[in-house]
Each structure stands twice: as C-alpha cells, then as structure tokens.
Amino acid sequence: MDALSKVKNFHATLGVAAGVVIAENLSAQVRQWFALPGVSAVVSLAVIAVVLKLVEFFLGSLFDRSRWVRRKLLAEQYIEGTWFDIMRRGGKPVEIGVSRLRYKDFTIRFSGEDYNIENDPGMEAGHCSPFDADMVHFNGEVLAYKYTARRSDDANITTQGYGELQFFSVEDGAPSKYSGSYFVLQCNEKMCFEGFKLDEKADAEALDLFKRGRTREALRVLWSQQKQSRTAALPARGGAERNG
Numbered sequence: 001m002d003a004l005s006k007v008k009n010f011h012a013t014l015g016v017a018a019g020v021v022i023a024e025n026l027s028a029q030v031r032q033w034f035a036l037p038g039v040s041a042v043v044s045l046a047v048i049a050v051v052l053k054l055v056e057f058f059l060g061s062l063f064d065r066s067r068w069v070r071r072k073l074l075a076e077q078y079i080e081g082t083w084f085d086i087m088r089r090g091g092k093p094v095e096i097g098v099s100r101l102r103y104k105d106f107t108i109r110f111s112g113e114d115y116n117i118e119n120d121p122g123m124e125a126g127h128c129s130p131f132d133a134d135m136v137h138f139n140g141e142v143l144a145y146k147y148t149a150r151r152s153d154d155a156n157i158t159t160q161g162y163g164e165l166q167f168f169s170v171e172d173g174a175p176s177k178y179s180g181s182y183f184v185l186q187c188n189e190k191m192c193f194e195g196f197k198l199d200e201k202a203d204a205e206a207l208d209l210f211k212r213g214r215t216r217e218a219l220r221v222l223w224s225q226q227k228q229s230r231t232a233a234l235p236a237r238g239g240a241e242r243n244g
Contacts, residue, residue, distance in 0.1 A: 002140035003077040063106065070103055071174070077140050078174040079108070079167060082210060083195040084203075084222045087114065094118040096223050097129075098215060099195060108136045110145055113152075115219060123216045128152050142166050147182070159186050165195070198222075 062069055071078050079101050087095035097114030110133035115123045131149035138144075144164045151157040163182025167175035181192040198207055209218035 003074045082198045085195045087193045
C-alpha cells in the first residue's frame with residue numbers, strides 16, 4: 001500500500017478508536033440517566049460517528065494545510081511540487097512545460113501547461129495547452145492518470161488521453177525526477193516526456209515568476225539553464241513529450 005493510502009487509513013482508524021473510547025466513557029453515565037433499553041447503544045453509535053467526523057476534519061485540515069506534515073508522513077513518496085517538463089520527438093525537444101502535483105483531501109491533483117518550442121522557440125505565441133488529470137492513481141512509484149487538455153486560444157480544440165510516469169531520485173529521499181509516456185486518443189499517438197522537480201532554493205527565480213503568473217518567463221529561464229547543463233538529463237528510460 002502506498003504511503004498516502006496508509007495515512008488516510010490511519011486517520012480514519014484513529015477517528016473510530018477515539019469515538020469508541022469517548023462513547024464508552026459516556027455510556028456509563030447514559031445508563032444512569034436513561035433506563036430505557038438500547039438508549040446507551042444508540043448514543044454510543046452517535047458519539048462514535050460524530051467523533052469520527054471531527055477527527056477526519058481536523059486531521060484532514062492539518063494534512064492539507066501543512067507541507068511539513070505531508071513531507072514527514074509521505075517521506076520517500078512525497079511528490080508534491082512544481083516540475084519542469086521537456087517533451088521530445090525523435091530526440092529533439094518540441095515542447096516544454098510546467099506540471100504541478102498537489103495533495104488535497106488525501107488525493108493527488110495533477111495539472112499543468114505546455115508550450116510549443118518547435119515552431120515557436122521563443123514562446124511568443126498567445127496560446128498554451130493547459131491540462132488537468134481527471135483521474136490519478138499512485139502506487140508509491142508509478143503514477144497513472146487520465147487527462148484532458150485544451151488550447152487556451154480555442155476552447156473547441158480539446159484532447160484527451162491517459163499516461164503513466166515513473167518517479168526516481170538521484171539520492172535517497174523524495175523523488176526529484178520522472179520519466180513517462182502518455183497516449184493521445186484523438187490522434188492515436190503515444191508521447192513521451194521527462195520532468196525535473198524544481199528546488200525552492202536553486203530554482204527560486206523561476207518559482208517566483210510562476211507565482212506571479214509569468215509562466216513564459218519562468219520556462220525561458222529553466223530552458224536556458226537546461227541547455228547550459230546537460231548533466232541534468234535523465235537516463236534513457238523511454239522518451240519525451242506531452243501533448244498540447
């Protein structure tokens with residue numbers, strides 16, 4: 001079982017346990033207050049249900065609000081962050097983009113946007129290709145997803161597909177890179193890509209630009225750095241690119 005599922009199951013189990021303990025302590029008083037048969041059992045079940053919901057709410061809120069908690073609990077399976085993606089065709093880069101992995105309500109949210117650099121190297125065109133994963137499954141190493149992508153300049157151009165990516169680390173710890181592929185249903189084509197997780201210190205300039213909505217500028221900075229440092233390239237695991 002992956003770490004995220006374990007955390008989710010633990011917080012549910014803790015809620016039930018807390019409810020049982022509180023209900024047991026209350027039931028002794030209830031038996032003194034009510035002599036009617038079954039009243040104690042009904043109240044106990046109600047208390048367990050209420051406590052379970054309260055524990056789920058507070059622990060769920062803590063998990064959603066604290067990155068430190070998520071990082072500690074998920075450890076080597078912590079994949080949250082902003083990722084710089086490179087898509088290639090025949091070994092040649094054709095698109096670059098940004099992907100965002102987030103946790104919400106004990107689920108993984110996967111989204112991003114891609115820009116064509118094959119026909120528009122400077123990314124001067126007014127459109128991009130934002131995508132959202134409609135369904136995500138993560139087993140601790142591999143993330144499988146189903147996505148929908150739309151061109152920002154034409155809501156009628158929509159593509160759908162499914163994909164899979166493999167996480168790995170240069171050193172022990174949380175993943176810092178991934179590689180994978182996805183299938184575009186509309187054109188019956190398999191695409192491949194690779195991604196690099198942005199570091200809060202080393203990539204502070206690009207992350208700040210992303211936060212201010214200056215995505216093209218951030219990608220230009222990252223792409224320039226990537227071209228200057230080929231040592232950051234992934235091992236050959238199967239290719240490169242994501243549709244837009």
